[in-house]
Amino acid sequence: MDRRRGHALQDAALAAVVGGLGLAETWVPFESVFGVGSPVVSTVGIVAAAALLSQRRLRPAASIGVFVVWLALGVATLGELHALFFGQIVPFMVALYSLARHGAPRVAWSGAASAALTLVFADLSMPVLQSFDEIVFHWTVLAVAFAVGWGLRTSEDRAIAAAVRASEAEARSRERTIAAIADERARIARELHDVLAHSVSMMVVQAGAAAEVVEDDPAFARRALESIRATGTESLDEVRRVVSILRAPDDAAGLDPQPGIAGLHGLVEEVRAAGIAVDLAVTGDVEAVPPGLALAVYRIAQESLTNVRKHADATAATVRVECGSDAITVAVIDDGRRTAEQVLEPGHGIIGMRERAGVYGGRLDARRTPDGFAVHAVLPWAAT
Structure with missing residues (x-):
């Protein structure tokens, strides 16, 4: 909107200058005034043309009116202008340039045809032209004005098209890079799984062997340990190296301790600060929950509360x-309301929660209730 207002002010100023010069030329008069005509009629044409030129960028088609006005005045006075x-000439040049530069192609060529019709009428009805x-002069300068505007328009269109192609190429390149990184990280994760599975299997076998001979052959048990x-x-060490590769470069919190069930109190306070009344209740032996399972509980609660803040007009949550x-x-x-589309087409948050629950052999259900929305997850101990 600010840009359009700036264009309107600039065009109004240009129109005022062009109109002022035309009026001064008519009433002083300048030596550039030729032919027999009425200053009053010329004033009408100059003021009308200036008013139309004030809209040359906001409404390019209005510039066609510059030629229509003078053609109408010429017909009305039988060429005595x-x-x-x-x-x-100056308003005609500005109008033709503006039509070619800012108007749609159909509007630009319609304006050019109107200008040509006006010039033909003037050449036939005004002996001074x-x-x-004189004919070479006014036809040439007006053709040049139109050509300059059309050339700048074409150059701009080409520059915009080139910028769009470059942006699309960059986006495709970025997508290919991201896909390649994702594939490589998946491969590294599979390799890490294979390495850890082999190492843990060896440790289990050695621990079992050591347990069998710990009393009969302490030296063997010591070597096994x-x-x-x-x-x-x-x-x-291998896990740390791989995790450092898989972690995003801008992951500033990568070295922070992973949250657990105890962190739910801080999470709830953040949501309360956002204006939602949240009631938290934790029962059972929290200390006995393994870190991985505790992290899964925290992430499910975190994502659920995030959805409450972003997608539901809720005032309270439990x-x-x-x-x-x-x-x-x-x-x-x-107690928030969600649309049917949000319920039937869950976003990445709900999908991610279900995947996280599935890692631990659990299940997650997200559904609309009569009073709002509910997320319910069950994570069995057996998976840990």
Whole structure:
């Protein structure tokens, strides 16, 4: 909007200058005034043309009116008009340039046809314009004005098209890069799985062997334990190296401790600060929950509360975490309303929660309730 207002002010100023020069030329008068005509009629044409030129970029088709006005005045006076440079030729040049530069092709060529019709009428009805030099002059300068505007328009269109192609090429290149990185990370993750599976299998076998002979052959048991320690150290180093590769470069919080069930209190406080009343209840032996399972509980609650803030017009929510003997149950219920599309076509958040629950052999259900929306997850202990 600011740009359009700027264009309007600039065009109004240009129109005022062109109109002022035309009026001065008519009433002073300048030596560029030729022919027999009425200053009053010329003033009408100059003021009307200036008003139309004030819209030359916001409404390019209005510039066609510049030629229509002078043609109408010429017909009405039977060709008894002043021949003006600042009052006619200059406005014609500005109008033709504006039509070619800013108007649609159909509008531009319609304007060119109107200008040609006006010039033909003037050449036939005004003796002062019928000399060879005069005809060459006014036809040439107006053709040049139109050609300059059309050339700048074509250059701009080509530049825009080139910029769009470059942007699309960059986007495709970025997508290919991201896809290649994702494929490589998936390959690294599979290799890490194979390495860890092999190392852990060796550690389990060695630990079992050491347990069998710990009393009969302490030296063998000691060597087995040393081997387990070395294998575990190598595996841990390999995990750290791979994680450093898989972590995004801008992951500034990569070294922070992973949150768990205890972090739910801080999470709830953040949501409360956003204006949603949240009630948190955690029951059972929280300390006995393994770190990975505790992280899964936290992420499910975090994503559920994020959805409450972003996609639901909710005023209150309830978070329940129950650490039972067989499984951990997570329930997040809110009083917000969601559209049918949001329920039938879940976003990445709900899909991610279901995948996270599936990693631990659990299940997650997200559905609309009579009073709002509910997310319910069950994560069994057996997976850990």
